[in-house]
Amino acid sequence: MQTVLPREEEVEAIFSQILASPDSCKKLMDVFYDAMDDNHLLESDDPKHFSKVLFYAYQNGDVTALLLKLCGKSMFDLLRDAYLIPKKFHGKAGMNPVLLTNPDGELLPTAKKIVSSREYSKFKEIYKNHECAPRSKLYLADGYDIVRFYVDGSEMNITEKKENKRRGIMILYALPDTKKLGLTEAQAYAVVWNTFHNIQKEAPHAIVYYGQETGLKKEQTFDEIGILLPIREFEKKMLHHLSEVDGLVLTCREKMIKKAGVKSLEL
Numbered sequence: 001m002q003t004v005l006p007r008e009e010e011v012e013a014i015f016s017q018i019l020a021s022p023d024s025c026k027k028l029m030d031v032f033y034d035a036m037d038d039n040h041l042l043e044s045d046d047p048k049h050f051s052k053v054l055f056y057a058y059q060n061g062d063v064t065a066l067l068l069k070l071c072g073k074s075m076f077d078l079l080r081d082a083y084l085i086p087k088k089f090h091g092k093a094g095m096n097p098v099l100l101t102n103p104d105g106e107l108l109p110t111a112k113k114i115v116s117s118r119e120y121s122k123f124k125e126i127y128k129n130h131e132c133a134p135r136s137k138l139y140l141a142d143g144y145d146i147v148r149f150y151v152d153g154s155e156m157n158i159t160e161k162k163e164n165k166r167r168g169i170m171i172l173y174a175l176p177d178t179k180k181l182g183l184t185e186a187q188a189y190a191v192v193w194n195t196f197h198n199i200q201k202e203a204p205h206a207i208v209y210y211g212q213e214t215g216l217k218k219e220q221t222f223d224e225i226g227i228l229l230p231i232r233e234f235e236k237k238m239l240h241h242l243s244e245v246d247g248l249v250l251t252c253r254e255k256m257i258k259k260a261g262v263k264s265l266e267l
């Protein structure tokens with residue numbers, strides 16, 4: 001699969017928040033240097049292609065093009081790998097995360113051969129015992145890291161693949177339609193970032209996804225945030241962490257509504 005790396009607009013509002021946190025800056029630096037060490041392309045790279053990327057980045061002010069060549073990560077890949085921003089959610093039929101159950105907790109036909117009876121039993125136990133917050137649903141899902149690199153022999157096209165699969169229980173919440181509320185992407189992302197940061201404190205290694213206008217019901221769009229708790233890390237305290245996450249996301253909803261200057265919202 002070939003693609004050109006999309007530019008993610010208007011999320012620079014979080015940079016000042018990251019810079020204000022010494023721990024966040026340390027995480028970002030560590031992830032960058034680890035990626036540099038792991039990027040074996042530097043050892044056998046085509047000098048001509050390297051020069052093309054270098055000059056392209058200089059001419060266009062495109063730091064992502066250069067970072068991708070140096071360490072195999074875009075700016076936002078680095079931020080996500082450092083658990084500093086959520087991963088991008090592309091809807092329930094997206095490729096990351098991949099949902100393995102339907103809203104009623106039943107395995108999808110495509111998942112029956114890859115989900116073990118133990119994993120599904122654990123999911124059904126949690127599904128039965130966790131009382132979901134309004135406008136939220138539990139799913140069994142696979143989450144991935146997306147690895148991107150330049151296509152051999154190409155100019156600036158890249159390819160991507162999924163790595164480091166983590167199977168877990170994901171709770172997916174409907175959020176207000178931020179565009180309809182008059183919030184810019186930057187304003188919405190800043191609110192979600194605070195919630196994301198708090199989730200990381202309460203449940204380290206939770207994988208958080210956010211999508212603007214990825215949900216659709218009765219021809220009305222809405223934003224969604226999904227929190228994937230890998231079974232391996234959270235198996236013993238899954239219900240506790242799900243309850244903690246519920247409270248944080250419900251608070252996020254209220255902040256979005258308040259920021260938009262409206263008194264209530266029908267979710």
